[in-house]
Amino acid sequence: MSDSALFGPDNLPYGLFSTPDQPGHRRLGVRFGDDVLDLGAAAAAFGSPHADVLRAPSLSPLLAAGRPVWQEVRSELRDWLTDDTHRATTARHLLPLSDLRLHLPFEVADYVDFYASEHHATNVGRIFRPDGEALTPNWKHLPIGYHGRAGTVVVSGTPVVRPQGQRKPPNESVPVFGPSRRLDIEAEVGFVVGAPSELGSPVGLTGFRDHVFGVTLLNDWSARDLQAWEYVPLGPFLGKSFATSVSPWITPLDALDAARVPPPERDFPLLPYLDDSAEGIEPGGYDLRITVELNGHVIAEPPFATMYWTAAQQLAHMTVNGASLRTGDLYASGTVSGPEHKQRGSLLELTWGGREPLALPEGERAFLEDGDEVVLTAWAPGPGGGRIGLGEVRGRVEPSA
Numbered sequence: 319m320s321d322s323a324l325f326g327p328d329n330l331p332y333g334l335f336s337t338p339d340q341p342g343h344r345r346l347g348v349r350f351g352d353d354v355l356d357l358g359a360a361a362a363a364f365g366s367p368h369a370d371v372l373r374a375p376s377l378s379p380l381l382a383a384g385r386p387v388w389q390e391v392r393s394e395l396r397d398w399l400t401d402d403t404h405r406a407t408t409a410r411h412l413l414p415l416s417d418l419r420l421h422l423p424f425e426v427a428d429y430v431d432f433y434a435s436e437h438h439a440t441n442v443g444r445i446f447r448p449d450g451e452a453l454t455p456n457w458k459h460l461p462i463g464y465h466g467r468a469g470t471v472v473v474s475g476t477p478v479v480r481p482q483g484q485r486k487p488p489n490e491s492v493p494v495f496g497p498s499r500r501l502d503i504e505a506e507v508g509f510v511v512g513a514p515s516e517l518g519s520p521v522g523l524t525g526f527r528d529h530v531f532g533v534t535l536l537n538d539w540s541a542r543d544l545q546a547w548e549y550v551p552l553g554p555f556l557g558k559s560f561a562t563s564v565s566p567w568i569t570p571l572d573a574l575d576a577a578r579v580p581p582p583e584r585d586f587p588l589l590p591y592l593d594d595s596a597e598g599i600e601p602g603g604y605d606l607r608i609t610v611e612l613n614g615h616v617i618a619e620p621p622f623a624t625m626y627w628t629a630a631q632q633l634a635h636m637t638v639n640g641a642s643l644r645t646g647d648l649y650a651s652g653t654v655s656g657p658e659h660k661q662r663g664s665l666l667e668l669t670w671g672g673r674e675p676l677a678l679p680e681g682e683r684a685f686l687e688d689g690d691e692v693v694l695t696a697w698a699p700g701p702g703g704g705r706i707g708l709g710e711v712r713g714r715v716e717p718s719a
């Protein structure tokens with residue numbers, strides 16, 4: 319599928335770029351096929367009422383501006399890019415994507431990671447806790463999550479240095495220190511908060527579209543040996559805080575309306591603040607089809623539509639205690655895994671804890687080796703049978719420092 323078909327006028331994802339001749343000058347852009355429209359320059363040329371947010375060196379001011387502005391800007395962009403009378407002006411501010419360097423488009427405020435795939439949670443439970451129930455008793459009553467490390471969220475293309483830390487080999491009585499031997503990926507979808515909320519005021523299910531601006535693909539790199547030793551009883555810590563990679567493109571929720579789907583059937587009635595079967599609540603699932611490539615080989619195709627908990631429920635849960643949202647908060651869905659083997663979004667699951675390595679032309683892989691490169695891509699159904707591409711998230715493993 320060509321880029322013009324995946325990044326057409328119904329998509330219009332936002333990013334932050336610089337050019338080789340002005341590396342310190344960061345500019346907002348919107349992707350259109352294989353080009354990027356320089357938003358500050360286009361806004362000045364067209365006299366946009368939103369020129370102040372569009373010429374900022376970050377997406378954060380637009381995120382903070384709120385949904386009415388997001389919608390007005392999106393309709394202006396469509397107009398500039400599709401109306402024949404604007405063609406000549408717009409063309410002057412379109413730059414070839416291949417000439418640009420892409421940056422992390424917004425300042426990440428808080429970072430939260432959930433655990434919302436029933437298939438992933440069941441697989442991980444069986445692998446990590448073979449003697450217990452795969453799903454903990456709370457799993458179908460609340461979306462489980464943890465707070466991660468916002469400062470180590472990096473843009474696609476940033477090298478990932480193999481983390482060092484403590485791990486306890488099964489037949490040793492004390493831990494050892496060194497480079498992780500079980501470095502893994504997690505294919506996830508990240509949700510970017512735009513409009514903040516007040517401390518003490520929960521955001522309900524119906525507030526999702528007012529607060530969440532858009533989505534980004536996300537790889538939650540995970541050191542399984544560090545994680546297995548450290549996580550009891552407070553949850554993931556250093557095994558997941560060394561790097562989290564995101565796509566340089568933030569796709570607005572408004573581009574994903576045709577991809578909305580109902581979430582899976584719920585097995586237990588939900589408390590009212592999470593009950594999305596109630597009258598007047600829009601379907602909270604999204605049909606995003608993810609592809610995971612390792613060294614250029616497709617190793618998994620996780621289907622986001624199978625996620626048990628939706629992003630709207632995660633937002634409602636995250637704020638039900640009165641915690642406030644800040645512009646730039648990023649929360650990740652949790653690893654996306656479907657029911658089939660080839661739909662598993664982590665090597666932990668694909669190789670069943672390393673016991674069933676993948677056979678690749680360059681050799682077997684249980685976990686990642688130095689030099690390995692992982693690329694996540696995704697698309698969603700768009701209006702009129704078209705496709706909405708989500709930008710890729712790429713990362714290569716470098717040896718421990």
Ligand SMILES: O=C(O)/C=C/C(=O)CC(=O)CC(=O)O
Pocket residue numbers: 431432433434435438442443446504538549554558651652653654
């Ligand atoms: O201990 C466990 O059950 C596993 C926890 C995780 O791996 C946390 C995580 O990142 C969840 C996810 O991405 O779905």
Ligand SMILES: [Ca+2]
Pocket residue numbers: 431432504506538652653
């Ligand atoms: Ca994760």
Ligand SMILES: [Mg+2]
Pocket residue numbers: 466537538539558559560561562
């Ligand atoms: Mg992480």
